[in-house]
Amino acid sequence: MLDEAQGQGIPDNMEGIQYLFNGILRSGLDNYKLAANVILALKSRFFEDPAQLDQPVKPGLRFDLSDSCDDARKAMQQVIIQDVSQSAMPWLQQLWAIKDTISNVPDILQGTIGPQQKGDTAYEWSQRLDFGSKYIGLGIRNYDEMMIEPEVMDLYVYNMRDPNFQGGKGDYIVHANGFASFQDKLIKTQKLKEMLGLMLASEALGVWVKVRPHIEQIYRNLDLDPEEFLKTEEEYQQEQKAQAEQQAQMMQAQ
Numbered sequence: 001m002l003d004e005a006q007g008q009g010i011p012d013n014m015e016g017i018q019y020l021f022n023g024i025l026r027s028g029l030d031n032y033k034l035a036a037n038v039i040l041a042l043k044s045r046f047f048e049d050p051a052q053l054d055q056p057v058k059p060g061l062r063f064d065l066s067d068s069c070d071d072a073r074k075a076m077q078q079v080i081i082q083d084v085s086q087s088a089m090p091w092l093q094q095l096w097a098i099k100d101t102i103s104n105v106p107d108i109l110q111g112t113i114g115p116q117q118k119g120d121t122a123y124e125w126s127q128r129l130d131f132g133s134k135y136i137g138l139g140i141r142n143y144d145e146m147m148i149e150p151e152v153m154d155l156y157v158y159n160m161r162d163p164n165f166q167g168g169k170g171d172y173i174v175h176a177n178g179f180a181s182f183q184d185k186l187i188k189t190q191k192l193k194e195m196l197g198l199m200l201a202s203e204a205l206g207v208w209v210k211v212r213p214h215i216e217q218i219y220r221n222l223d224l225d226p227e228e229f230l231k232t233e234e235e236y237q238q239e240q241k242a243q244a245e246q247q248a249q250m251m252q253a254q
Helices: 010-036 050-054 085-103 122-161 178-201 211-221 233-253
Strands: 040-042 076-078
Touching (some): 010 085, 122 178, 178 211
Antiparallel strands (some): 040 076
16 A cells, blocks of 8 residues: 555555456456347247247247237347447556556566567667566565565574574574575676677777676576587687688689
C-alpha cells in the first residue's frame, strides 16, 4: 500500500493489473460462451411429446408439434445473445502496454519482444536491460539482507549457545553474497562487453587491449568454461599456417 513503509515487490506491483486483466478476460469469455451456444425459448404445451425437450440440440433433431400449434415459431424461438467480447480487447491491450511500467521489469528480461518494439535501437535495449537488471538486483539484495542473513544469524547464535554443538564456533559475521554475485555475473558482464566494444572500435585504443582475457572473463561470468568455446593457441597457429599455405598456393596458381 502507498501508506506503508516497506517496499513492494513485482507481484505486489502487478496485483491490481492482474486483477483487472483477469476480470476483463473472464467477462469477454463469458459473453462469448453465451453468444456461441444455442439458447432456445420453448412452450412445452405446443409439443406433441414434451419429453423430446430433454434431448440435446444437435443437427437433424426433430420435434413433433401438436395440432394446436399453427406456427412453429410459437413453440420455439432462438434467443440471440449479442457478441460484445471484442469490446474487451482495447482494455486488455491497454493493460498489456502499461505492465512494463507497473512491474519495472521489461519484456526483454523475459525473453520476449513485442511487434511495437522492433524499431528500438540497440542503445534503448541496453538501457532497458540495465534498468531492469538494477531493479531485480534490488530484490536480490533485499532478500539477502532481510531473509538470508537474519535466518543464518539466528542459527549461528543458537549453535554458539549450545554447549553440545561441536561444529565450527568463533567470532563470525554473516554476509550473504547473492547480490554481489548477481552484480558480477550480470552488471559487470554488460559493462565488460561495452568496454571491449569501445576499445575495439578505436584504432588508438585497440592496440593496447588484450581481447582474449576479456572474452574469457565474460564466459566465466556466465558460468561457462572458456576452454570449451575458445580456440587454443596451438589451434589458432595451425589455422593461421593453413590459411597462409592456401594463399601461397593460390598465388602460385595465378
